[in-house]
Amino acid sequence: MKGFCALYDNETELLESHIFPKFVINYTKKTGSKYLRKFSEPNIRMQDGIKLHLLSLKAEQEFSLREKWFAENIFVPYLGRKFQLDYNENLYYFAVSFLWRVLILELKTDQDLKSKWYYETILEAEKEWKEYLKTGVLPQKHNQFCLFFTDRVNVNNSKLKGVDFYFTRILDATIADNEPQTCLLLYGKFSKFVFWAVLKKYGGEENLNDVEINPKGGKFNIPQKLEYFPLISLISNRIKTVDEMILPSEEQQKKIEQEILKDPQAFWKSDLGKSLFNDNYNL
Template identity: 55%
Template sequence: MKGICALYEEETDLVESHIYPKFVIKHSKETGSRFLRNFETPNKRDQDGPKPYLLGLKAEQKFSKSEKWFAENIFKPYLNEKYTLEYDENLYYFAISFLWRVIQLELRTSRTDFTKKWYYDKMMEAEKEWREFLKKNTIPKNHHNVNMLLTSRLLNNNSGIKGVDFYFTRALDATIVSNETKTSLLIYGKFNRFIFWSTILSEPYTDELYEVEINPNGGIIEVPQQVEFYPFNSFVSNRLRGVEKMPKAGEAQQEKIEKEILKNIDEFWKSDLGESLDNDMRFDT
């Protein structure tokens, strides 16, 4: 369909653009269910995640290069238990391209009028800076902070919250994070065991982000990481509680899920999804 490419801002033939990279969707289906389910719409089965008509082919191909780099140098090695990961400028580019698409998704699918949000102007400042970076590789001056936290299978859970392992190792999630006092604004997105966020606005905290902040010029990731950043930690804690309260799939959908599992039940419980659910059930008892 014809439209304006969100990246290059020119009229062209738009393609369905994955918010979550194709390799992420492929991995999620190969290591669990063939269908993805959104937290907010558990009765809707989705094979590919959100795919708005967002980009032209030129932009889509540009993003595909950084996605390929991330898949080969970070995603697959980490999932294959490599815990010291060297990276170059491609990681920074990939992270911003993902978080920039989170903004685009929110602008297009939010049930509320974003222009009336207190943080709209600040968020659009970041969107503009990131868009210029994605086109010209000019490092953002104001909104340059980008972080990545790598998660792993849950070893213990004293929170009393259900489904924590699933959220940290399997869930796809993307949102804008703000607070009532209008002092904090984060752009947040995660898939599988990879959490990304950018601090757009924050009170001055003494907490350090050096173990999770991505250097635009490259660096080394050492896992496990630690992050003691209150706005992020508070959001994740609240998100887990919110996810637990979200509506579950209806009886009809639960029956479909059971039939899918029963097709090869032994194989299912050996899958990454099966191991995650089994781990969560162990903590729930």
């Protein structure tokens, strides 16, 4: 498909670009069902993640380099139970490229964004991030990116359901604000990795040292300390939203059951099975 590359602005052949990295989609399918379902459209089975005709081959190659680095140096080691993770500038680039794609998706699919109080702010952030991804010039204003590592939930003192499933399995992304217009975050998560960028400061951002990504590199020590109210509130609301979504139709539920019954022992040993068991029996 011919069009203009969202990163380089040149007219070229556009590839179908994944919003969530391809290796994340593959891992999610490998450790659960071979099909994916949007929790907003549970009756639609998908074999791949969300894609848009968005980027040129050159842009895809730039992003793929950082995705490969993240998979090899952060994703696989952490899921393999490594809790001290050194990183370099590639992690900052990966975080920006992931959340930039989330922002582009929101701009292309949410027709109400132009009426939002923060519309000009997200356009400003998109422009800054795009410049960084093209040239390496660090964002000057919207430059605080964070990564929080989640894990299997051992204790659930809240009234929320599906907490383990959300923290360890769900792919999710959104723009988050509040009614007083005192906070604005861009949020994206997959597997046990929660990313966000601060676009309008609520207060307490100076205490995000354990989760903030240094553009020049650093080290994460896990578990991390996180007492940032906007993010905690956002996650609680997202878990509740997922729990309140409509269930798949009876026909689709039968298909899910048939898939499990092909090898129930393997299903309950999978990451998805462990998560569902934990939520429904342990917690």
